[in-house]
Amino acid sequence: MTIKLRYFAWVRERVGKPDEDIEVPSGVATVGELMVWLASRGEEYAHAFGNPKVIRAAIDRSHVKPQTPIGKASEIAFFPPMTGG
Amino acid sequence: MTTTFLVRIQREPFDAATEAGKLTRGRTDVGALVTFTGVCRGAEASEPIAALTLEHYPGMAEAEIERYVAEAIERWPLLGVTVIHRHGRIVPGEDIMMVATASSHRQAAFAAAEFLMDYLKTCAPFWKQVEKADGKIWVDAKTTDDVAAERWAVTAGRHAAE
Numbered sequence: 001m002t003i004k005l006r007y008f009a010w011v012r013e014r015v016g017k018p019d020e021d022i023e024v025p026s027g028v029a030t031v032g033e034l035m036v037w038l039a040s041r042g043e044e045y046a047h048a049f050g051n052p053k054v055i056r057a058a059i060d061r062s063h064v065k066p067q068t069p070i071g072k073a074s075e076i077a078f079f080p081p082m083t084g085g
Numbered sequence: 086m087t088t089t090f091l092v093r094i095q096r097e098p099f100d101a102a103t104e105a106g107k108l109t110r111g112r113t114d115v116g117a118l119v120t121f122t123g124v125c126r127g128a129e130a131s132e133p134i135a136a137l138t139l140e141h142y143p144g145m146a147e148a149e150i151e152r153y154v155a156e157a158i159e160r161w162p163l164l165g166v167t168v169i170h171r172h173g174r175i176v177p178g179e180d181i182m183m184v185a186t187a188s189s190h191r192q193a194a195f196a197a198a199e200f201l202m203d204y205l206k207t208c209a210p211f212w213k214q215v216e217k218a219d220g221k222i223w224v225d226a227k228t229t230d231d232v233a234a235e236r237w238a239v240t241a242g243r244h245a246a247e
Contacts, residue, residue: 009140009212010223061145063208077142077210081226084139084146084170084211085123085182085202 003070005038007048008079011055014048024070031057031076032066038078049078056081088158090166092150094141096173101183108165108187115164117191119198121184127177129224135216137224139172139181142210146170153204157186160200161193168201170211200237207234 006019028037032052039049049055057064059073070076089108093099105120125137154166165187175181184201188194213224 006142008142008210009214058142058145058210061142061148063149077145079142079210080212080223082207082210083213083224083226084141084209085206085230 003073004075006075006077008077010080011048011078014044016044029069030066031059031064031068031070034070034076035066035078054080088163088165090154090158091168092147092154093169094143094146094150095169095171098171098179099169099183101180101185104167104169104183105185108167108185112164114189115187116189117194118185118187119191119194121198121202123181123183125175125177125179125181129215129217132217134177135218136174136176137181137216138174138214138221139170140212140214141170141172145210149209150205153201153208157197157201161186161188161197163188163193163197166197166201168205170205170209172211203230203234203237206230 001024002021003024004019004021007015007017012018024034025037028034035049035052035055038045039052052066055078057066058077059068060075101120101122105118109115109118127133150168150170154168157163157166163186167183167185170182184198184205186194186197186201188197207230214221215224
């Protein structure tokens with residue numbers, strides 16, 4: 001299953017790109033598990049996802065929690081806590 | 086009761102007074118108009134800044150704000166709601182965003198404006214980066230903002246992260 005990942009703010013800076021398409025590996029079922037897998041992909045990913053507790057996620061443009069199943073998501077975004085307003 | 090609402094995400098500056106005025110134009114049922122304008126300060130954590138840059142998640146930012154506006158309209162007898170939020174580089178003194186709420190009476194207008202601001206701060210996908218003398222720094226989220234948003238969830242039955 002191919003999904004689009006999008007990164008914002010310092011997550012984007014640390015990963016070094018704004019988005020990418022990935023194949024979700026078997027055994028990765030939730031957003032939290034996806035972050036753990038991403039952290040293992042290399043130095044820049046480890047830097048971005050080393051502390052998943054501070055990262056928020058959205059599936060298809062709605063906020064989700066780490067335990068949310070990836071399901072049929074087409075786009076998953078990762079970003080720091082929001083600071084708009 | 087017709088409620089007019091407008092949500093706009095834009096790079097360009099806006100005029101808060103003009104936008105708020107549109108909520109009362111041509112109607113006589115509005116008795117209260119509350120406008121909140123977020124303005125770029127010249128200092129962050131007591132250090133002067135040259136500018137701030139707002140990054141946002143296009144598509145999700147509009148959708149999230151529209152969700153809070155819909156909820157505000159359900160919770161209070163509102164006649165009009167306007168939310169405008171800028172992105173891109175903004176210098177001190179410029180407006181960043183505005184919320185305007187119109188109602189027959191002040192209580193609903195005040196409460197809805199505060200509710201919208203609290204949710205916008207914690208849930209709308211925007212991120213501020215400040216330009217200081219020694220470089221660019223991402224602004225940290227404040228736990229006080231989370232607490233402010235949570236007080237509405239008690240009655241709303243929903244939470245920012247849900």
